[in-house]
Amino acid sequence: IPGQKVVLITGCSSGIGLRIAVMLAKDEQKRYHVIATMRDLKRKDKLVEAAGDAYGKTLSLAVLDVCSDESVKQCIDGIKDRHVDILINNAGIGLVGPLESIPIEEMKKVFETNFFGVIRMIKEVMPDMKKRRGGHIIVVSSVMGLQGVVFNDVYAASKFAMEGFCESLAVQLLNLSMIEPGPVHTEFEAKMIQDVRQKEYPGADPDTIHYFKNVYLPSSVDIFEVLGQTPDDIARCTKKVIE
Numbered sequence: 007i008p009g010q011k012v013v014l015i016t017g018c019s020s021g022i023g024l025r026i027a028v029m030l031a032k033d034e035q036k037r038y039h040v041i042a043t044m045r046d047l048k049r050k051d052k053l054v055e056a057a058g059d060a061y062g063k064t065l066s067l068a069v070l071d072v073c074s075d076e077s078v079k080q081c082i083d084g085i086k087d088r089h090v091d092i093l094i095n096n097a098g099i100g101l102v103g104p105l106e107s108i109p110i111e112e113m114k115k116v117f118e119t120n121f122f123g124v125i126r127m128i129k130e131v132m133p134d135m136k137k138r139r140g141g142h143i144i145v146v147s148s149v150m151g152l153q154g155v156v157f158n159d160v161y162a163a164s165k166f167a168m169e170g171f172c173e174s175l176a177v178q179l180l181n182l183s184m185i186e187p188g189p190v191h192t193e194f195e196a197k198m199i200q201d202v203r204q205k206e207y208p209g210a211d212p213d214t215i216h217y218f219k220n221v222y223l224p225s226s227v228d229i230f231e232v233l234g235q236t237p238d239d240i241a242r243c244t245k246k247v248i249e
């Protein structure tokens with residue numbers, strides 16, 4: 007539809023990405039065409055159900071694994087003129103535990119997803135955005151991108167790295183915003199809590215991961231700290247940011 011903005015969102019099979027996709031696709035003024043992506047379409051049912059009538063109209067699905075160069079390229083190639091107005095980098099994974107017990111390979115996976123995954127996406131959409139001198143890139147970071155938290159060393163580092171990358175990139179690509187949620191009730195959070203509880207790390211307080219301190223860093227990038235705890239709180243904030 008003319009005038010509609012193409013919004014590509016990563017990691018829409020659950021949690022925050024799913025709710026952002028649904029909220030934008032159900033926009034009353036139909037301002038967005040949402041390309042909701044996920045790495046495995048077998049996980050699409052929750053999204054399709056939540057999208058209701060919007061599915062097939064203002065919301066379409068595509069396969070995308072942010073860890074694969076090929077998958078990212080294929081997905082963007084599949085979009086008309088490779089034209090994305092708004093890219094929402096939401097896909098991410100967590101990793102909790104004492105450093106000694108975590109294999110390096112698992113740590114690399116966190117960086118591959120949370121850091122290089124975002125870079126891969128931005129690299130693919132940036133040429134078109136630069137050419138058109140438009141576009142908006144949103145990155146779902148975390149308060150852990152600003153403040154380290156015990157047993158989240160590598161996850162926090164991946165988000166810190168992305169914050170640095172985005173701050174530098176914002177100099178070239180002016181329209182870049184970061185969303186920094188505190189704890190949000192999603193599969194991600196449930197897994198973190200379960201990991202801490204199940205492994206019974208000596209000296210660990212299971213509620214440790216809730217000790218978030220909200221900090222504000224002056225920055226050249228717009229930073230939106232989100233204090234809500236439901237995926238809808240984050241989706242509402244994201245919608246405000248792009249409006």
Ligand code: NDP
Binds near residue numbers: 049070073098100190
């Ligand atoms: P969920 O686990 O509910 O959702 C994460 C999504 O990312 C899933 O759709 C998952 O897909 C997808 N994903 C994982 N790896 C890849 C990949 N390689 N390629 C494409 N998609 C992938 O978590 P949340 O909704 O909570 O997390 C979303 C974002 O919010 C993350 O970046 C996270 O770091 C951030 N965040 C979350 C907080 C929280 O407390 N929940 C707090 C602060 C930030 P699949 O179904 O295939 O696994």
